[in-house]
Amino acid sequence: MSRWQETFDSHAIHETLKELKRLANSEFEDIDENEIPERRRFIKALTAYEEALSGLDAELVPINQLDSLNNALRHQNILAQLTSYAGTHNISHLVAANDHLSSQLTQLSMVMAIARPPSAEAPIKQLEEMVDYISNSLIEKKTALVEQLENLTASVTNSEQGLAQLEALIEKRKTETDSQLTQWQQQFAEAQERRNTEFSTWKDKVNEEAEQYTQEIVDKSNETLSKHQDDFNTSIKETLDDADAKHKAILDLYELTAGDSVGAGYLKNALEERKQANLWRWISIVFIVATAGWLFYAYSQSSLTVVDGGIIWSKVLTVFSLTSVLLFGAALSSQQSNRHRANEKRASWFALQVKAIDPFINSLEPKERNELKRLLSERLFANPDEINEGSGSVISEHAVNVIVKSITDILGKVPKS
Helix, strand or coil: CCHHHHHHHCCCHHHHHHHHHHHHCCCCCCCCCCHHHHHHHHHHHHHHHHHHHHCCCHHHCCHHHHHHHHHHHCCHHHHHHHHHHHHHCCHHHHHHHHHHHHCCHHHHHHHHHCCCCCCCHHHHHHHHHHHHHHHHHHHHHHHHHHHHHHHHHHHHHHHHHHHHHHHHHHHHHHHHHHHHHHHHHHHHHHHHHHHHHHHHHHHHHHHHHHHHHHHHHHHHHHHHHHHHHHHHHHHHHHHHHHHHHHHHHHHHHHCCHHHHHHHHHHHHHHHHHHHHHHHHHHHHHHHHHHHHHHHHHHHHCHHHHEECCEECHHHHHHHHHHHHHHHHHHHHHHHHHHHHHHHHHHHHHHHHHHHHHHHHHCCCCHHHHHHHHHHHHHHHHCCCCCCCCCCCCCCCHHHHHHHHHHHHHHHHCCCCC
16 A cells, blocks of 8 residues: 555544534434525535545645645635534534535645546445435334324323213212202201390390490599599699799799899890890891892993993992992991890890899898899999990991992903993
8 A cells, every 4th residue: 555545544524524523413302494405515525525535546635625625625615614513402502514615615626636537336325325314214203203192192181081981980979069068058048146135135235234334434533533624623722722832922022023123124135135136136137149140240230330441430439339338337336236236135144133132142241241232233234335336337448448449450351441
């Protein structure tokens, strides 16, 4: 045997074709109608490769062409797809392998060009194998269907017999149940009538006892309530009389009658001053917000005071006047709030001093107590008002600076000619 023959016989192309043919001939329980032409075409191409290789002269075979063909057939788009088809029976893998195999038919024609003509029996043999495969598949499917049909027939027969037995048993149980229900209905009617009679007797007895017991409870409760009400009224009257007596005794003991009335008057005055202070404070806030809004509007609408590069001084004076009035209102409101706040503090402090005098000096000797009362009275009632109602200017220097700066900003936006 020549070395060319040994090289050709041992080439991997032969094992590759066998492996592909084995994967393509994988047997499954069910075959799709589109699967048969795909398998037939793929096996037909592989058989053509085998026939062409069998007709080659080993000493004239282009080994490099066989290597290229072997690499192409072992490509993942053929071998890997066919392996997935054999494992999952998914026809899409076989379709992909067939599509990629079409690009390799050029090399088949090149190999067939230098090979001997194939025998006429090869296509017939391939057809016989395909027919045998299809026939065996159909026979196996037919056998399985016949077996399933026989099993279903036997199962239907058994089911019909069981159904007949069940129908007879159901009819028997129905008769027994109807008889038992009739008996139960009669017993229930008798028991129900007996229970109704017993319940009516028991209900009348319970109602009579409950009514008698309830009336006894009501009479006893009214009697107890009347007694407690009388005791409560007497106790309340005694408590109120005792409280009035003790209150008078406390006022006589600590001499607080005048102090209560004076302190209450100053406390009332302090509350009124607090309300006025809060009112003027909110008025001041309103003036401040209005001033800020007016200045923002005047600043954003500065074009109203400038016409053709000149200043409309009447508009400027209007802005200045309105701003001054708003700031004057804010300053006046703030000053009034401060005055009422000071009056509130002074009245509250004076009420506290009046309330604290008698309890504080009660433990002293009469002579010392009278002397201390005289000194405190001179200090409290003879002290001139320390708050100067007319002191302080209405508009502060800061407010004037704000007005000047606002007008300067407005004039600064005027274009210079």
